[in-house]
Amino acid sequence: MSRSPLFLLLAFVIAVAPARADPPDLTPPATDADAATWVTFSDNLVEALHTTDNLGLQTSALQHVAAYGDRVDVSAAKFDIVRLYRDHSDTRVRMAALAALAQMDDGWVADFLLRSARFEKDEHLARLTLHAAQAVAARRG
Numbered sequence: 803m804s805r806s807p808l809f810l811l812l813a814f815v816i817a818v819a820p821a822r823a824d825p826p827d828l829t830p831p832a833t834d835a836d837a838a839t840w841v842t843f844s845d846n847l848v849e850a851l852h853t854t855d856n857l858g859l860q861t862s863a864l865q866h867v868a869a870y871g872d873r874v875d876v877s878a879a880k881f882d883i884v885r886l887y888r889d890h891s892d893t894r895v896r897m898a899a900l901a902a903l904a905q906m907d908d909g910w911v912a913d914f915l916l917r918s919a920r921f922e923k924d925e926h927l928a929r930l931t932l933h934a935a936q937a938v939a940a941r942r943g
Contacts, residue, residue, distance in 0.1 A: 825859050826850050828866055844874040851879035857895070860886065864898040871905020880911060888918070896927060904934035912938040 826846035831839040843866075850856075850863035864883065867876050876883070880903075887899035903911050915935035922928035 828862055830870060840873050847874055847876050848879040851882045861898055864902045867905055868901035900930060900934055904937055907941055909942055
């Protein structure tokens, strides 16, 4: 029996193609949802922020953190958010990361933002970073 080259190629591609998991569900829960639902949503946001190969998913997660910061806990992904803020070449992504960091109630984040504002080359982003650092510090008391 001779197998066609197309069949062999298809079998090879299927065998070596990585299994692709579905992206996490980033649909925000209803405002009156219970705490367990918000914990699940927070876990999905953390998973999305850990994803390094899908910028759209990360950006969407950043927007949700900025919008629902008082209800979600993404402290497990704070270094992923910091990396986006610090290293990304697109200012819009950096601003989304800054908005997400500004929602976090974390002393390390407040200190990081305060230090970053001094060394930021973009004046507009430096001012926003300073305001975000002051807002986080004020919430912490």
